Amino acid sequence: MYITTTIAYVNARPHLGYALELVQADVLARHHRRRDEPVRFQTGTDDNSLKSVLAAEAEGVPVRELVDRNAAAFEGLRETLDLSFDSFVRTSAQPRHRAGVERIWQAVGHDLYRRHYEGLYCVGCEQFYPQGPCPDGHAAPLQHVSEENWFFRLSTYQDALSDLIRSGRLRIEPAARRNEVLAFVEAGLEDISVSRSAARARGWGIPVPGDPSQVVYVWWDALANYITALEGGDYDRWWVDEPRKVHVMGKGVIRFHAVYWPAMLLSAGEPLPTEIFVHDYVTAGGRKISKSAGGGADPVALVDAYGVDAVRWWLLREVPRVGDVDFTEERLVARADEDLANGLGNLVNRVATMVHRFLDGHVPPAGERLVEVRVDEALDAFDFRRAAGEVWRIVEEANRYVERTRPWKQSRAGQEASLGTLVAACRELAVHLEPFLPTAAARVAAAVGGERLPRPEPLFGRLAPAGAHG
Numbered sequence: 250m251y252i253t254t255t256i257a258y259v260n261a262r263p264h265l266g267y268a269l270e271l272v273q274a275d276v277l278a279r280h281h282r283r284r285d286e287p288v289r290f291q292t293g294t295d296d297n298s299l300k301s302v303l304a305a306e307a308e309g310v311p312v313r314e315l316v317d318r319n320a321a322a323f324e325g326l327r328e329t330l331d332l333s334f335d336s337f338v339r340t341s342a343q344p345r346h347r348a349g350v351e352r353i354w355q356a357v358g359h360d361l362y363r364r365h366y367e368g369l370y371c372v373g374c375e376q377f378y379p380q381g382p383c384p385d386g387h388a389a390p391l392q393h394v395s396e397e398n399w400f401f402r403l404s405t406y407q408d409a410l411s412d413l414i415r416s417g418r419l420r421i422e423p424a425a426r427r428n429e430v431l432a433f434v435e436a437g438l439e440d441i442s443v444s445r446s447a448a449r450a451r452g453w454g455i456p457v458p459g460d461p462s463q464v465v466y467v468w469w470d471a472l473a474n475y476i477t478a479l480e481g482g483d484y485d486r487w488w489v490d491e492p493r494k495v496h497v498m499g500k501g502v503i504r505f506h507a508v509y510w511p512a513m514l515l516s517a518g519e520p521l522p523t524e525i526f527v528h529d530y531v532t533a534g535g536r537k538i539s540k541s542a543g544g545g546a547d548p549v550a551l552v553d554a555y556g557v558d559a560v561r562w563w564l565l566r567e568v569p570r571v572g573d574v575d576f577t578e579e580r581l582v583a584r585a586d587e588d589l590a591n592g593l594g595n596l597v598n599r600v601a602t603m604v605h606r607f608l609d610g611h612v613p614p615a616g617e618r619l620v621e622v623r624v625d626e627a628l629d630a631f632d633f634r635r636a637a638g639e640v641w642r643i644v645e646e647a648n649r650y651v652e653r654t655r656p657w658k659q660s661r662a663g664q665e666a667s668l669g670t671l672v673a674a675c676r677e678l679a680v681h682l683e684p685f686l687p688t689a690a691a692r693v694a695a696a697v698g699g700e701r702l703p704r705p706e707p708l709f710g711r712l713a714p715a716g717a718h719g
Contacts, residue, residue: 250281250493253475255502256293256338258474259319260304263326265546265564265576266499266531266538272634273528274497275332279684280628282333289487291478293338294320295471297454297464299445312453316341316621330561331687340461340470349477351458351471356517360402363460366442367395376468377442397677399444399463406512406714407438413511421507422631423571426500426527430507438451441509443469476519494522503527526631530573531564538576546576554578555712558586558689564686565637570630582712589689592644592677594709597696600647600671601705603656607664610701616670620646624681640681647674672697 254274257267271292278290296316305315324337340346354361368377369391378391413419414431421427444463447456454464475496476488488494496506507525514521530537531546538546551560555578563581566588568574604610620642627636656667675697683690692708 250277250286250288250495251487251491252278252290252495252497254292255498255506256295256340256471256474257323258298258300258358259294259296259316259323260298260300262319262322263548264538264550265551268326268330268548268560269528269531269564270497270499271326271332271334272330272561273329273526273631275334275564276633276636276684277497277628278333279497279687280624282410284625285682288335289483289491290334291336291338291475292332292334292335293474293478294323294340295467295474296320296339296341297470298467299450299453302451302453312451313341326548329549329557331557333687334477338474340474343478345480346474346477347455350455350465350473353473353476353513353517353519354458354465354469356519357401357513360405360445360516361399363397363399363401365396366398367393370394370696374632375541389611394449396446398442398446398447398466399457399460400440400666401443401469401509401513401516402439402492403509403512404438406515407434409510409515410434410438410508413521414507417449418523419507419511420524421503422524422526425571426503426507426525430503433504434508438508442466466511469504469513472505472513475510475522481483489520493524494520495524495526496522497526497528500527500529529571531568532573532575533577535575546578551578551581553587555581558686558709559587559712561686562589562637565633566641567634569634570632583710586711586713588641588644590709590711592641592648593682593689593693594707596644596647596651597675597693597708598705599651600668600675601696601702602670604672604702605705607656607661608668610698610704612672612700613665613669614704615673616666618677619670619674620699622681637685640678640685643674643678643681647671647678650674672702 252274254270274290278288281288298571301316302312305312308315320339326332327334338346353530354651370377371383383391411431414427421430443466444457445466447464449463450464452465455470457463457465476484479487498506511521530536533546548560559581563584566584604612622639622642624636624639627639650671654667658666659667670674675693679690679694696703696708
């Protein structure tokens with residue numbers, strides 16, 4: 250499976266909304282690796298945007314300095330969020346990316362033409378709109394732009410795109426997003442501008458081949474990363490031959506990935522992605538968290554304050570498959586305390602304590618399996634909250650089993666049978682938990698591993714005093 254996220258603008262540091270996408274993709278990658286499937290997980294940064302130029306001007310620093318600094322912050326999320334990506338793309342720093350963009354441009358030359366364009370442009374979205382305000386909530390007024398650009402004959406591919414989506418050869422999830430894209434396509438596609446004047450871009454970006462007065466539109470440039478990052482045999486392995494090519498993205502960029510990108514690939518004679526999963530927004534006070542809007546929760550600061558397990562678990566346990574979700578630190582703390590400290594941590598500590606108390610730490614033979622979880626089924630539907638809930642069923646059933654069997658009141662044979670079942674459940678929990686919370690899963694595995702358990706120690710501390718959640 251070839252799993253990609255969108256690549257982030259680097260006009261500012263990362264926010265929690267983008268961390269959601271990275272964590273979701275990481276869960277997919279870890280889950281499929283655990284099933285011994287070949288996986289490539291790729292992410293990166295979109296450096297060639299006007300937003301970065303304007304941010305650098307506002308800060309009074311060279312564009313390269315700002316881009317390099319913020320790109321490093323995004324790449325550093327690997328350690329912060331326990332990510333396992335195999336490749337990190339930087340569109341301004343890797344020569345193969347520019348060369349690849351130029352190849353694609355030339356491959357679609359039969360569908361390119363130049364004409365005058367006039368319209369309203371949102372710098373935050375890096376796209377034109379027929380009227381204001383920006384539908385994605387960017388506060389800055391739309392700019393009236395009049396210039397000559399290169400255009401792509403998107404209209405040529407309307408029927409082909411409709412057939413791809415209706416047939417399921419291009420799977421878009423959830424269904425509401427599929428229907429949204431299909432309605433947009435079948436309402437009639439217009440050709441799109443795919444370049445910007447070099448003067449307006451301040452010379453930042455990839456020049457249009459053969460036309461140095463223009464730079465390649467940042468979205469055209471960025472979308473190409475999914476194949477330009479594949480060097481040598483990796484291109485054939487992961488783009489031509491790989492049966493599952495999955496794009497993970499937020500709902501604000503679905504049109505680019507589900508309409509413009511497949512049309513570009515059809516024009517260039519390239520293979521297409523197979524699946525697009527679209528998540529909704531993490532909000533704060535009901536407003537989308539974004540770099541442009543400001544005030545976005547900083548994932549690095551949150552991990553520093555509460556730990557990576559608490560942050561990842563909130564993103565996976567609280568964010569629904571469909572619908573926005575409002576973030577507060579209080580909700581993050583409440584979820585971590587309820588699930589990780591009181592639920593999972595208490596279960597493992599309680600089981601290990603009883604094994605030491607009644608069996609001198611020696612692990613008895615595994616007993617019955619308490620619950621059959623359907624993590625695979627949930628993740629195949631890109632339902633991360635349901636998948637996390639499936640893992641949590643092991644914790645809930647094991648805690649119910651403790652109360653039902655009461656090992657402290659059983660005979661030695663009964664204790665061995667009950668505790669064997671509980672240790673096996675905790676070990677299974679560690680296996681299923683790993684894609685979601687790799688650090689916590691390792692601690693659980695260590696606490697219940699071996700023929701003789703180590704002395705029990707708390708796995709999670711409470712993040713708030715008792716009663717503080719209200």
